[in-house]
Amino acid sequence: MEISKLTSITESEAKQICELSLQLGYNNDLDRLKQILSDIIGLNDHAIFVAKIDGEIVGWLHCLVCLRVESPIFVEVTGLVVHKNNRGKQLGRHLIEASKQWSISKQIDQIKLRCNVTRKQSHQFYLSLGFSLSKEQKVFEIAI
Secondary structure, three states: OEEEEOOOOOHHHHHHHHHHHHOOOOOOOHHHHHHHHHHHHOOOOEEEEEEEEOOEEEEEEEEEEEOOOOOOOEEEEEEEEEOHHHOOOOHHHHHHHHHHHHHHHOOOOOEEEOOOOOOHHHHHHHHHOOOOOOOOOOOOOOOO
């Protein structure tokens, strides 16, 4: 198992990330996703970490620096998925650890994440890593 920060993206890697995203219920257009990944990789305040086994991406984590008027600076994990056949092998733990080290390198001492209320196993996973539940909220959106 290898954990690394993406510094470029290939068609094959984008396809693997796209397929993993489907496991969370997010259906992305591959060409659009590849462009988004390229854009994110170019940003200094974002990071994408991947877990690979035998050269294949079996997990990914996206995190970013958050500046908010109402709170101190923090890093938010905006997405984390490990292939269903590789869960329970500490890959998620290692991806979170990579985001912690990246946060430390940015001199940021807090990480937050959001998790769908229906993902009970994920809640237990994050609690086991030392995260605490700080609030529950609703998400509103509007198409424009």
